Amino acid sequence: MKTGTCRCGRRIFFNNHSCLACEAILGRCDECRSLTSFTSHGEHAECDVCHTSVHACENQNFHVCRSYVSDADKLCQWCQFTAVTPDTSIPQQVSQWATMESAKRRLLLELHRLSLPPYVDNLTESHPLSFLFLADTVDEQGNEKRIITGHDQGVITINLAEADSVHRERTRVELGEPQRTLIGHMRHEVGHYIDWAWAMQVDPEGYHALFGDPQAIDYSQAMDHHYQNGAPENWAENHVSAYATMHPWEDFAETANLYLDIMAIATTANDQDRAHFDLSPQADMPKLVNEILQIVVEASEYNCDLGLAPLLPEQLPPAVIEKLAYVHSLRRHDTAPA
Template sequence: MRVFNCDHCGHLVFFDSVQCLHCGSALAFLPDELTMAALTPAPQDGPDLWRRLGPRDATQYGGRLYRLCCNHTEHEACNFAVPSSDYSELCVSCRQTRILPDLSDPANLRRWKQIEAAKRQLFYTLARLGLEPVPGRAGPVFEFLADLPGGPAILTGHQGGTITLNVAEADDDERARRRIALGEPYRTLIGHLRHESGHFYWDQLVREGDRLEAFRSLFGDERQDYAAALDAHYARGGSGNDWFLNHVSAYAAAHPWEDWAETWAHYLHMVDLLETAASYQTAVTVPDPHMALRHHVTDPFATSHPDFQDMVRQWVPLTLMLNSLNRSLGQDDAYPFALSSGAMVKLRFVHDLVQGVQPTPADPAQPLASAV
């Protein structure tokens, strides 16, 4: 996720900012332009309307009109804006959520806010890849549910275009308990959403995109019994010691669908981290007594067709530095994976497929016609 600048005063702001700490302007993210913007109330133009403020030194500026997402005005749970021509009370991200937990419970309200924040981050990355909203199709819908006494356990997953998430995953202690119980090195809200979005886009890009045979030749035949494959995976306590030869994670070895979803999530990890590092103009020098190599990180969205090998050459030293920084603070590795050549081939498949869907990535300086 790139960092932004207040378009009124130029001060550094972030994707989840709601106010510029330098000039005091109200801030909102504009999904139709994929950028942060300073807004000023415009009651003269209509109730609850805000106008884009524009540069401080502009003498005349006719900024577009927006409304704040009602999840911001009612719950302080969103910082996306809605174009005035769009009559929905919810922004394009929040309106994808179909079912909420009981928000009268303060714990559920807190959990829901955290999950929506992660979902907005997912929306941004997918939109930058040209995948959100899905051209000509409905996007995924989300159900955020809480376990109820005596009721069935809520399982995180995807089915028929609906992504379900147990809101308990927003609790650090519960997420850590499940991660340890399942022997996972990594478990986060954004990781869950990226993984489950992979199942959604498998339907859209592989099954309906006439890429099944290419998929099966690399990931395996998804027609094998899914439930039996997962039962076997957990019965043997994982996927053996050689899963890393061809998979990004042990869970990916359970079934071709999970292999795809885990690989998809890793690809989104890659483009997001590279974009973040590039926005800080990061360069990484890998120490070597004979020939140290300096890697300049470039924005994967800066060109129409980013080269996958260039991305990998930047990604590897970047994750080494990231993990080293975490260790210096006594934290676990932020990216606890080492990807084999077999896993990289599958990441390349995802990359090529995504690039084939939208040859020209969305420019954050230009509106997304399909999102207005």
């Protein structure tokens, strides 16, 4: 994640709220898109980069956002993507919502910097993206309504329970998932969105050659087969995860998830002056992956020192790198299909 600079010269990290050195208020300006400090003028503030008069995003009232916008009582560009929010009368749900929004902001910022959907051509209008953050409920008869995390035609629904680290770790162990994080969920589901809104629109032949034809395989049957029989023994030769073997849609989503993981690590490495990776759409993806994996190996050793899981797989087979290159190639398309 790229960092910003306070007016006092100190570095600002993405979730900083105030500068520890000069106590300036910090956030992101919707006008110039800078992570910076702001000068307060009572009911409004001034961005210390573009000097625009701005107001706190309306969701700052719930302490779930740190963005500033040009108009009072408005949502910032990131909060506008959330179509349904939790019950603000329940403190626990507000806390979980804040965790959700933090991960979502990181995701949207990365998609914007990589020029991936929804930040391609007119996809915000033709294939809009939105998020629903919902909690399980129980009706008057005691029947539980469980919220299933998933994607459906541009709508990403995430169960608020995923913001609970205890629930997430328990589920990770039950399902045998090496990594299960909130932003990982969002990257996976946005992978489905990129599939639906863009990949199958601009290069279906390349998609079919690598992932298969999703319309030729019944998803419900594929899901039942996967949970009854598990993944093939040789799944790691062609897939990034066992779950990716279930169906072409899941294969693409898991691959897109890993691609976004890799690009996020590369962006942070560049910002911290640990590397100078070429992250442009023209970058050589196999070369970039191999370079990033060197950092992954080092970081994974740090994690092991603390008893934590490896950062990412330390080695990827050629078939997976080819799939990553396909996701990377989607950034080269400049126009949406007619």
